[in-house]
Structures are given as structure tokens and as C-alpha cells.
Amino acid sequence: MAYDLEEQEKLDAIKDWWTRYGTLCVVLAFVVLAGILGWRGWQWYQNHQNTQAMGYFEALEAASVMTGEEADARLVAASSTLRADFPKSGYASRGALVAAWALQERGNADGAREQLEWLIQQGSDPALKAVARLRLAGLLLEQKNFDAALAQLNNPPEGFAGLYADRKGDVLFAQQKLADARAAWQEALGLLKGDAVEQLIQLKIDAIGEQQ
Structure with missing residues (x-):
């Protein structure tokens, strides 16, 4: 009988504790689970974004060594997508630099300048932005726009x-x-x-x- 009474007291204590803290425990468990799932979801999203950005960058690189109007269109389209959809990725900045080089080589100085100016203003990599300023100064020098070149x-x-x-x-x-x-x-x-x-x-x- 004493044993049953002791067990009952323990059960009552557990019930009392659960009444006080049960809801809190459930909420905390939910928050932890949601945090884990959210983190994994964010990681998946980031990996997915990087994979997509890499695909556009590879297309841009391929177009940069091709010739013809179709290659130019692919080059500009890939760069535009990277800049619009993945502006903070390293691929967008690198893509702008590659596109600027290719366009300048093909005699499209205005197109190259636009790529470099975007990289300087919107790029995420300080080193690439520094290179872009240097190259833009060189392009402006070729155009005899000396004051703008010196400003860079x-x-x-x-x-x-x-x-x-x-x-x-x-x-x-x-x-x-x-x-x-x-x-x-x-x-x-x-x-x-x-x-x-x-x-x-x-x-x-x-x-x-x-x-x-």
C-alpha cells in the first residue's frame, strides 16, 4: 500500500510538472525542429542557387570564346541572368569581367563599359571591383575620355x-x-x-x- 501511495505521488508530481511546463516543452521542441529544418532548407536553397549560377557562368564562358552574333547574344543573356537573379554570387561578378573582356575584344566598347560599370557599382568581390576599375580606366583611355579614366x-x-x-x-x-x-x-x-x-x-x- 505504501508502495502504491509513493508511486501515486510520483505520478501526481509528473502530472503537475507537465501541466506547468508541458506546453513550453512542446513549443521549444517545435522551435528547435523548425530551426534544424529551416537551416537544412536554407543550405539546400543556397546549393541550388550556386549550381544554377555556375551553369549560367559556364554558358557565358563558352560564349566568350565563340564568334558570331549568336555567341554575342548568349554572352549578354547569360551575364544579364547572373546579374538579375544571382547578383551577390561570385559568378555574377566574374561573369561581368569575362563578358567585358569578350565584348571589348569584339569591338563592343559600350557593352564592355556597361559590364564593368555594373561590377564596380554592384559587384560583391572587392578584388574584382578593383580590377574592373583598372580595366575601365584602360577602356576609357582607348576612347580618349581622359578625365573619366583618371577618375577611376x-x-x-x-x-x-x-x-x-x-x-x-x-x-x-x-x-x-x-x-x-x-x-x-x-x-x-x-x-x-x-x-x-x-x-x-x-x-x-x-x-x-x-x-x-
Whole structure:
């Protein structure tokens, strides 16, 4: 009898605890389960998005080495889809850079410029944005849009100061500002000491001496 009474007291204690905390336990269990399922769902979504973005990027790469109007249309379409649907993925930024190169090679300077400007303004990778600014400055130099080219070279990102100074020298030289071009190239030479482009920069400086 004492045993039955003790068991009954334990059951009553459990019932009392469940009455107090049962609902909370169920809610907490649901929240934890929902969190796990949500995380797995998010991972699946991210993987799915990356797979899709990679597919468009591969199509863009393939079109970049092809020729003809159809290849150009595929190139632009793939880049547009990456930028519209996957703007924060690395594939969108890389795709814009590849598309800009291909379009410039095919003589479509305006199309290349639009790709680079999007990357500079909307790209997610700081290093690729820095490269885009450098390449856009070169494109603007070819178009003799010197002021716009120099504007792209202001406040160079960390690690790109030497390359930006070199390109700045190119723009100033095209403007026949030889002393300023020499100063920019000398700055670049100091920043890129030991780099593969060092000899080329020195050749530019020597060429200015021959013209003065």
C-alpha cells in the first residue's frame, strides 16, 4: 500500500510538472525542429542557387570564346541572368569581367563599359571591383575620355596602388603631360619593385626621356 501511495505521488508530481511546463516543452521542441529544418532548407536553397549560377557562368564562358552574333547574344543573356537573379554570387561578378573582356575584344566598347560599370557599382568581390576599375580606366583611355579614366584611378584599393599608378601614367602620357606621366610611372616603379611589369614601366620612363 505504501508502495502504491509513493508511486501515486510520483505520478501526481509528473502530472503537475507537465501541466506547468508541458506546453513550453512542446513549443521549444517545435522551435528547435523548425530551426534544424529551416537551416537544412536554407543550405539546400543556397546549393541550388550556386549550381544554377555556375551553369549560367559556364554558358557565358563558352560564349566568350565563340564568334558570331549568336555567341554575342548568349554572352549578354547569360551575364544579364547572373546579374538579375544571382547578383551577390561570385559568378555574377566574374561573369561581368569575362563578358567585358569578350565584348571589348569584339569591338563592343559600350557593352564592355556597361559590364564593368555594373561590377564596380554592384559587384560583391572587392578584388574584382578593383580590377574592373583598372580595366575601365584602360577602356576609357582607348576612347580618349581622359578625365573619366583618371577618375577611376583615384583612391586605389589596397594592393592595387602600383598598377593604378602605372595606368595613371599611361593616361597622362596620352594627354602629353610628360612630367606628370613620369612621376606616376616612377611611383608605380617604386610600388612594383621586383614585379614582372617593372621592366616595362622603366621602358616607358626611358621613352619619355628620349622625347624631352
